[in-house]
Amino acid sequence: MLDNTSYNLDELAAHTGSLVVGDGLCQIWGLNTLLNANAQELSFLSNPAYSSCLASTQAGAIILHARDSGLFSGNKLITENPYYTFALISQLFSSSPKVEGDIHSSVIFGASCNIANDVDIDANVVIGSNVTIGSGSRIGAGCYIGDNAVIDENCLIYPNVSIYENTLMGKSCIVHSHAVIGSDGFGFAPKKDGKGGWQKVHQLGGVVIGSDVEVGAGTTIDRGALDNTVIENGVKLDNQIQIAHNVRIGENTAIAACSAIAGSTLIGKRCTIAGAVGVIGHLTITDDVHVTAMSLVTKSIPKSGSYSSGTPLNETAKWRKNAARFNRLDSIVRKFC
């Protein structure tokens, strides 16, 4: 990877496989929106809703699709997929510190850990016994990593993450602060005590996370009851998501914030689950399913496509009347059938 604080357009084109139109030596010091970019900054047009900003943008250069090239007369990077090209360049301008092999003196290790040489571990991290951390990984301050956990190479664990024992995590994962991986699944058997008491089902499985997985801030992933909970390669989980025990999330599926997947549900590959969605337990959702925001999935989905539930927003006074009708809908319909 390149490692400067600024790049000229020729360098950025070479890095991303795009084409320069204009001055290839134009030096770029940062990225910004069309609205706010200045002459030292690069911007991009992906969403056509922003085309009108091209006329007035002060950006030094723009990443554009060839079809939009005529809309801007300044320096351009022409590419098939402007947002993807922008994503590649965003990495160049990201300030992630380099791994230095620093382990803070306050870090506590259990017995028999296997920590690669070039790993950074910040202050007050507590690591159990027999933990493995692979080359290039960084562990932020205050994290807890339980016995027998494996964190593979080049992972980035932000501060104050809790990883329970026996969790396995692949290469190049990112885990944000206050995520919890490996907490007990919610399993209780009714007692015959006449009082509705519950007997805990001890959770004996683990969590297995593939490579290139991102886990958002405050997201919780429960350990399996007997088998493992599995997050496959390339899965992206936003903040405050709940993944219950024995769920399996297929490769490259992305789930937006505050969604909850109940126990033993299997979600396929390349699904996109919007925010605040609920999926009940013991379902099977096939590949390439899209679920819109705040929907509740109550049945297995055997066919790819987009799915929704809920009702549209309305002024409360109008909504109240419609909602009252909803609650008598069956009898209303019967009257007319």
Place this chain on the structure above:
Amino acid sequence: MLDNTSYNLDELAAHTGSLVVGDGLCQIWGLNTLLNANAQELSFLSNPAYSSCLASTQAGAIILHARDSGLFSGNKLITENPYYTFALISQLFSSSPKVEGDIHSSVIFGASCNIANDVDIDANVVIGSNVTIGSGSRIGAGCYIGDNAVIDENCLIYPNVSIYENTLMGKSCIVHSHAVIGSDGFGFAPKKDGKGGWQKVHQLGGVVIGSDVEVGAGTTIDRGALDNTVIENGVKLDNQIQIAHNVRIGENTAIAACSAIAGSTLIGKRCTIAGAVGVIGHLTITDDVHVTAMSLVTKSIPKSGSYSSGTPLNETAKWRKNAARFNRLDSIVRKFC
């Protein structure tokens, strides 16, 4: 409690009050699903949907109800309630470490704490003044426990939990990582500043938690405004639940992940609230109420039973048409009445 790494069926039957059919000396080294169990493992049949797995399972023995006994010809534990029996046995195979009376040298105590002799406290725990921790309790790394808090006997607090001052917790509770107990309730009085500003109502109550309560990862329980927030004995709270100020949750009620209970609502005993449910404030919900996933409870529920709200999942294109009709439902119905 027994304390081996393996048990024969006679031992397991004696421990659980069940009946062996077959070889009582069959040695069991672990638990597994019908699908994955091997000849050294015990499995169980509780959900009839899995009956078909009995024909091909490789399990060394199965926990079964007497009525299903004929479905399996191998070694069996016969019991009235296979899932409950399985739960009892799961504890035998759980690897929870024993309490050793170890207090890590990095632990910080305020003045006048009362810590029983056989308590484990892991590294970097910070404990305020006048805190009591009872015999047999374990506190995970990085926890914070505020002034005057009481944690009774045999509690298990996982790493990175925050317990605010004055919280009272009964015996044998389990609290998972990143739970917060005792944070301020959300109380603000409108200011007369003409700008919509808010005056904080300082939260002077506390949180009182009974015995045998489990609190999931990332769950938050706010302190009361004046009175306490109360979680009664045997309540089970899954991950990422929000319990607002002055809520009372009755004995043995179980709440699944991501549900939120607004302020001053009273929930009865033995209720089951599914995941992602919302309950608005100042309601009273009687005993033995069940609420299905992602419902919103907007009125008190004086009668036991099962309650729901929401609309079913549909393909987005079809859903959109139905949802558009919903938003005019009152006027549509009026046209025909």
Place this chain on the structure above:
Amino acid sequence: MLDNTSYNLDELAAHTGSLVVGDGLCQIWGLNTLLNANAQELSFLSNPAYSSCLASTQAGAIILHARDSGLFSGNKLITENPYYTFALISQLFSSSPKVEGDIHSSVIFGASCNIANDVDIDANVVIGSNVTIGSGSRIGAGCYIGDNAVIDENCLIYPNVSIYENTLMGKSCIVHSHAVIGSDGFGFAPKKDGKGGWQKVHQLGGVVIGSDVEVGAGTTIDRGALDNTVIENGVKLDNQIQIAHNVRIGENTAIAACSAIAGSTLIGKRCTIAGAVGVIGHLTITDDVHVTAMSLVTKSIPKSGSYSSGTPLNETAKWRKNAARFNRLDSIVRKFC
């Protein structure tokens, strides 16, 4: 501010600009509800639903509106806004410790920090380089504060909060345990790998928080992609709220627990968003909008007022019939039109 453990009514009246009726020397040692207050305690009547408690309350004095004065014959504080007056007095009885200028010996600082003299920092806090903390602020145990963050004067950060680099926070903010400020926004560009993979969009913006903002336990606020995520002065965020990248929340808006605001949405001033509400991305919501619990906002709201979505709670058996009709609503209506 006054600083006693008890106050007489004359003192409380002077502090709050209210009028004493009865014995101005009546000494008040605490606050309580009408139901539970004793003769040494002050209570208040704000919600008329509780008027009936006035007859039997044992409170030593009551905060009342003039119009309700006749309902209670004991000592009274008469005020235009009893709840606001109660809020002011609640602060007097709040036990928040004073700032002592104590920095625990275990606290770790990066280079070039600028920490005011009268700041309290509790044990095991880890602070990055070039961090500024203003006079009168308190940082609880186990917090992490990243490089270049600025925490202005008189802030109260509870234990185990994570604040990522470059976050700016104004004066007199309160942040509860396990809040995360500045985590990466959820930004990924689809790869052209034929497998549905995602290229991370590195999040180069920050979070800017105004003054007098409260952030609840477990709430997450993501950093912007290019511009900042902005929380304006006086905003109150309850627990477990998700604020995505580039959201802007206008002055004095209050959001209840478990709501989620998706990326780039702009919310106006003085809005009140109830609990478990979802707001999708790229919307503009004007000032003075109110959204009821668990609604999903899917369109911009250009007009002040109250908005709702969802369906009312019903017994599950009845709900199921109505919900089934909903899923065929369009075709049912077409049949009759």
